[in-house]
Amino acid sequence: MRRGTEARKVDPIHGYKVENGDMRIGELSAKAGVNVQTIRFYEREKLLRKPVRTASGYRTFEEADLERVRFIKDSQQLGFSLKEIKELLEIHESAKTFAGSPQTKSKEWEKAFRIARERLELINQKIDFLKVLRKPLAAVLEEPGAEKAMVCPASLMVRPLAGRTGDHARPDSGTASRPRKKTA
Numbered sequence: 001m002r003r004g005t006e007a008r009k010v011d012p013i014h015g016y017k018v019e020n021g022d023m024r025i026g027e028l029s030a031k032a033g034v035n036v037q038t039i040r041f042y043e044r045e046k047l048l049r050k051p052v053r054t055a056s057g058y059r060t061f062e063e064a065d066l067e068r069v070r071f072i073k074d075s076q077q078l079g080f081s082l083k084e085i086k087e088l089l090e091i092h093e094s095a096k097t098f099a100g101s102p103q104t105k106s107k108e109w110e111k112a113f114r115i116a117r118e119r120l121e122l123i124n125q126k127i128d129f130l131k132v133l134r135k136p137l138a139a140v141l142e143e144p145g146a147e148k149a150m151v152c153p154a155s156l157m158v159r160p161l162a163g164r165t166g167d168h169a170r171p172d173s174g175t176a177s178r179p180r181k182k183t184a
Helices: 025-032 036-044 062-078 082-097 102-142
Strands: 008-010 016-017
Touching: 025 036, 025 062, 036 062, 062 082, 082 102
Parallel strands: none
Antiparallel strands: 008 016
C-alpha cells in the first residue's frame, strides 16, 4: 500500500477519493436524513460552517457537521425557529470555546434555558388551542348519522365570531385566533 492511501476511501458512486472521516454533501445529507438543498440552505443561513472544498471544488464535511445538522433537525422538530436554533448553536459554541468565568458560562446556559422555556410555553398554548378546535369537530363527528349526511364535516363546524352579526359566521381568511409567542 502506498504511503497516504490508507487514510482515503473511494466514493463508490463518483469514484473520487475522500479523506477518512470526511463526507461529501450527499453522504452528509443521507446520514442526517435531509435533502442536499437543506445542507446548502443551512450553509447560506450560517447555521452550518462553510465547508472546506477539495481541489476539484467538492464540499467536504466532518462528523461534527453531521451532529450539527442533526441538532438543527431535532430542534426544528421541537418547534424551534431557525433564529432560536442559531442562538442555541451560538451558546453551544461559546460554551465549548469560552475559557471565561463560570458566571459568564452560567448566563449563556440561562439564556438557553429561557429559550427552551419559551418554546415549552408556546407548545402548551398550541395544545390548549388544539383542544378548543377539537371540541366542535368531535361534536360533529359524534352526531348520529353524521357520515350519512353526505356533507363534509368541516362545513358543519360553524362558530360564532366576536363582532359579527348573525347567529353564526365563518372566518373568511382562515385566521382563527392562534397562540402567540409572548413578548417580554
